[in-house]
Every structure is written in C-alpha cells, then in structure tokens.
Amino acid sequence: MRGKAFVFCARIRYNIAMSTYKIITYGCQMNVHESEKVAGLLEARGITECTEGVPDVVVFNTCCIRDNAERKAIGQIGRFKQLKKDNPGAVIAVVGCMTQQDGAGLALRKKFPFIDIVLGTSNIEKIGDLVADALTTHSKHVEIDDDPRPAIVEDVPYYRTSGTNAWINIMYGCNNFCTYCVVPYVRGRERSRRREDILAEFEKALSDGYKEVTLLGQNVNSYGNDRADGYGFAALLEDLAKYSGDHRIRFMTSHPKDMDERVIDIVAQSPNICNNIHLPLQSGSDKILKLMNRRYTRDDYLSIIDKIRAKMPDCGITTDLMVGFPYEEEEDFEDTLDMVRRVGWSNAFTFVYSPRRGTPAASMPQVPAEVSKRRIMKLIAEQNAVTRRLSDGYVGGVFKVLCEDVVEKDGKRLLCGRTDSGRMVTFDGPEGLVGEFCDIKVTRSQSASLFGTRV
Ligand code: SAH
Ligand code: SF4
Ligand code: F3S
Numbered sequence: 001m002r003g004k005a006f007v008f009c010a011r012i013r014y015n016i017a018m019s020t021y022k023i024i025t026y027g028c029q030m031n032v033h034e035s036e037k038v039a040g041l042l043e044a045r046g047i048t049e050c051t052e053g054v055p056d057v058v059v060f061n062t063c064c065i066r067d068n069a070e071r072k073a074i075g076q077i078g079r080f081k082q083l084k085k086d087n088p089g090a091v092i093a094v095v096g097c098m099t100q101q102d103g104a105g106l107a108l109r110k111k112f113p114f115i116d117i118v119l120g121t122s123n124i125e126k127i128g129d130l131v132a133d134a135l136t137t138h139s140k141h142v143e144i145d146d147d148p149r150p151a152i153v154e155d156v157p158y159y160r161t162s163g164t165n166a167w168i169n170i171m172y173g174c175n176n177f178c179t180y181c182v183v184p185y186v187r188g189r190e191r192s193r194r195r196e197d198i199l200a201e202f203e204k205a206l207s208d209g210y211k212e213v214t215l216l217g218q219n220v221n222s223y224g225n226d227r228a229d230g231y232g233f234a235a236l237l238e239d240l241a242k243y244s245g246d247h248r249i250r251f252m253t254s255h256p257k258d259m260d261e262r263v264i265d266i267v268a269q270s271p272n273i274c275n276n277i278h279l280p281l282q283s284g285s286d287k288i289l290k291l292m293n294r295r296y297t298r299d300d301y302l303s304i305i306d307k308i309r310a311k312m313p314d315c316g317i318t319t320d321l322m323v324g325f326p327y328e329e330e331e332d333f334e335d336t337l338d339m340v341r342r343v344g345w346s347n348a349f350t351f352v353y354s355p356r357r358g359t360p361a362a363s364m365p366q367v368p369a370e371v372s373k374r375r376i377m378k379l380i381a382e383q384n385a386v387t388r389r390l391s392d393g394y395v396g397g398v399f400k401v402l403c404e405d406v407v408e409k410d411g412k413r414l415l416c417g418r419t420d421s422g423r424m425v426t427f428d429g430p431e432g433l434v435g436e437f438c439d440i441k442v443t444r445s446q447s448a449s450l451f452g453t454r455v
Pocket of ligand 1: 182218255282322351355
C-alpha cells in the first residue's frame with residue numbers, strides 16, 4: 001500500500017485513560033527501541049502497560065528481515081482474532097518493517113480484517129493519536145508513507161524498558177543495498193540525528209541513572225555522511241567519551257567497508273567505551289561478498305581485525321554470518337569456515353539466506369534448502385568450538401561487570417551481567433546489585449556461558 005488511506009466509522013466510545021496496552025516486538029535492537037517509542041506515545045495518552053488480564057490495545061512491531069520473522073508475526077497476529085471476539089472494543093495495530101513492503105499494508109488488512117491500525121515505519125509517531133481515536137470511535141487507519149527520507153522527529157517520549165541499558169538511535173535507514181537485504185527498502189535512506197540532539201539524549205539517559213548506553217544505527221560508521229557539517233562517528237564517539245562517570249557506551253552495527261582507524265583508536269583510548277565491536281562479515285568468500293555488494297574483501301576484513309587486536313587485544317568481536325546465498329558453492333562455504341577459525345569471534349549470529357522479494361538476490365539462482373541446512377549446522381558447530389575455547393580463556397580472570405538482571409538457574413535466583421567485551425556472566429549476589437558495577441572472578445565456563453563470584 002502506497003500513499004495514505006483513512007476509513008472512519010463511529011460506534012461505541014471507550015475510556016482511554018482506563019485502557020491498557022501490550023506491545024509484541026520482533027526483529028533487531030532498533031525495533032526494540034522503536035517499541036519504547038510506541039510505549040512512550042501510548043503512555044503519554046494515559047494508556048498503561050497491561051500487567052494482568054486482557055489488554056485493550058495490542059501493537060505488533062514487526063520485522064521482515066527473513067521469511068521466518070514474517071511468518072512468526074503473521075502466526076501471532078492470527079491468534080489475536082479471539083481477543084477481538086472477547087473484547088470487541090480492543091484495538092489491534094500493526095507497525096514496523098513488515099508493513100512497509102510493497103502492498104503489505106492492504107494485504108494485512110485483507111488477511112486479518114480485525115486489524116484496526118497499520119502504520120509504516122515513518123508514520124509511527126502517529127500511534128498515540130490513532131489508537132486514542134480507534135478506542136473512542138472504532139475508526140480504522142492505514143498510513144504508510146513511501147518517502148525514503150522522512151524527517152527525523154525529535155522529542156519523542158521514550159518509555160525505556162531495557163533495564164540498565166538505554167538505546168539511543170544516532171541514525172535511521174541504510175544506503176548500502178546489500179543485495180539480500182530488505183532494510184534500505186523498508187527503512188529508507190540514511191538520516192543522521194543532529195549532534196546536539198544525541199548529546200542531549202545521552203545526558204538525559206545518564207541523569208536518569210542509566211549505566212549503559214548503546215548507540216544504534218544500521219551502519220554507525222557512516223553516521224554524519226548525509227550531513228553538511230562534517231561531523232562523523234569518530235567525532236561523536238570522542239564527544240561522548242568526554243562525559244565522566246560510572247557508565248559505559250556500546251554501539252552497533254559497524255560495517256567493515258566504513259570502519260576507520262580513528263574509531264578503533266577512540267574506542268581503545270576511552271575507558272567508558274566498551275572494547276566490544278559487532279562487525280558483520282556475512283561470508284568468507286570474496287566471490288560471495290561481491291555478489292552481496294558488501295564492498296570489502298576477506299583480506300580487508302582481516303586487516304581491520306588485526307588493527308583492532310593490535311590496539312585492544314581483549315576486544316570482544318562478534319559477527320553475522322550467512323549460508324546458502326545464491327551461487328554459494330562448497331569452497332565458498334569453506335572460506336567462511338576458515339574465517340571462523342582465523343578471526344575467533346566471541347559470538348556469531350548465523351543465518352540461512354532467505355530470499356526477500358524486490359531485492360536483487362531474490363532473482364538469482366537459489367541454493368537448495370537441504371544444502372543450506374547442512375552448512376548452517378556445520379557453521380554453528382565450528383563457531384561453538386571457537387566460543388568454547390574463548391570462554392575457557394576467561395576462567396581465572398577478574399572482570400568489571402554491569403549487573404543487568406536476575407535469572408533463575410536450577411531453581412536458584414542468580415544475577416547476570418556483561419563484561420566490557422560483551423560476554424554474559426552469571427553470579428551470586430543480592431538483587432539490589434542490579435544496575436551496579438561489580439568485579440567478578442570467572443570460575444567456570446560452559447560453552448558460551450560464564451559463571452563467577454564477586455570479589
Ligand atoms: N546493518 C547490519 C545488519 C542488519 S540485518 C549490517 O549491515 O550488518 C542483521 C543481519 O541479518 C545481517 O547482518 C545479515 O546477516 C542478516 N540478514 C539480512 N538479510 C538477510 C536475508 N535476506 N536472509 C538471511 N539473513 C539476512
Ligand atoms: Fe542491510 Fe546491508 Fe544495510 Fe546492513 S548494511 S542494513 S545488511 S543493506
Ligand atoms: Fe527487522 Fe526492520 Fe530490524 S526488517 S532486523 S526490524 S530494521
């Protein structure tokens with residue numbers, strides 16, 4: 001659905017201030033953060049989070065990065081048909097990346113006529129007004145703009161839900177058009193936020209007591225390229241590193257083609273910026289990287305790793321890897337396995353390539369599903385062996401950990417938190433430590449899990 005459409009029909013009135021909401025989120029950290037925006041906009045209307053019983057407002061914040069992400073959301077939305085039967089005044093809204101695909105808005109409304117609101121990725125700021133309207137008048141709304149450069153809306157009342165961590169978007173959209181990826185189509189072109197808006201949000205997060213801030217962008221290294229003032233990611237990191245205090249900064253995602261040495265230097269020199277870099281490789285084969293339009297080679301990637309390790313030997317480096325991309329042959333896959341052994345990522349997010357309609361790779365010859373399945377199993381096993389080996393290297397060391405949460409393990413309530421390098425550690429302690437930094441001695445490792453005690 002392109003352009004805008006409104007359909008109004010008045011029925012019974014609903015008490016907005018007594019209403020409750022539930023948000024179901026799929027996809028990446030950006031979507032998790034976007035849901036905090038949705039929550040903030042609903043809370044600003046007096047609608048509160050549903051903690052028990054049946055919600056009056058259900059918002060699905062969707063993802064379409066792979067077919068299984070879409071199928072999960074569609075399956076779940078279908079289940080909410082019953083909610084409308086039990087509570088005919090309830091409002092069901094679908095937002096996020098899935099709605100922005102060509103024709104998806106109308107297709108969703110056709111498949112699930114009980115949906116009240118469908119909003120595109122750049123229309124999300126309207127959610128508060130439209131939900132209030134739908135609750136009181138039962139009106140239906142579909143609003144999906146196709147402007148690839150929608151203006152950035154500031155001063156959104158985020159309702160943060162991510163515990164000790166505050167997400168801060170530094171930019172929106174993506175210009176890279178990797179041939180498999182739907183993001184540039186559903187999130188538009190790169191738009192960087194102004195320096196002063198980011199710094200103000202950062203200061204507010206610190207004064208609100210957040211001990212960790214994660215800067216978000218599809219390709220944070222190209223932050224500022226769309227702005228005329230020449231202020232880029234390295235300069236932003238430098239500015240943020242100047243804030244003293246007991247807090248730390250992470251950022252994601254870095255693109256190997258844009259990762260520059262200045263960023264590596266600033267991360268290495270700044271005690272408040274974590275030595276933790278997410279640097280997706282995708283494939284270890286130059287042939288596949290070219291077909292993917294990634295614009296770097298495996299040697300380029302390895303030279304970035306060398307530079308990071310030269311300045312930060314303990315840096316936790318993570319990646320994304322894909323198998324079964326069109327034209328991937330056994331030797332290409334072997335090149336990816338070779339990179340697993342050479343680089344030593346502390347963790348890798350592994351995916352089977354999923355054709356996305358409208359992207360160039362979707363019309364390339366596809367690799368049979370059973371081949372991809374075999375490859376992903378092999379890839380996971382190889383990476384697990386590396387992660388296990390690296391986990392063992394933590395045993396005996398003492399690490400500064402930000403205590404993030406309480407977890408149940410074998411009937412015991414334990415605490416968990418991450419090291420500067422991004423590794424999760426579980427340890428014993430009072431729940432009051434959540435939100436505090438603790439020194440933890442790692443005593444034991446089990447695959448990707450680390451266990452320790454307070455020192
Ligand atoms: N902007 C980030 C990642 C965004 S999507 C980057 O450039 O690295 C997160 C990950 O999903 C990607 O790194 C990629 O590994 C995976 N992905 C994206 N599109 C995919 C597709 N069509 N099929 C399978 N995995 C995909
Ligand atoms: Fe997708 Fe590539 Fe942009 Fe990442 S850089 S969001 S993989 S197009
Ligand atoms: Fe999914 Fe959109 Fe993120 S497609 S991965 S939710 S940017």
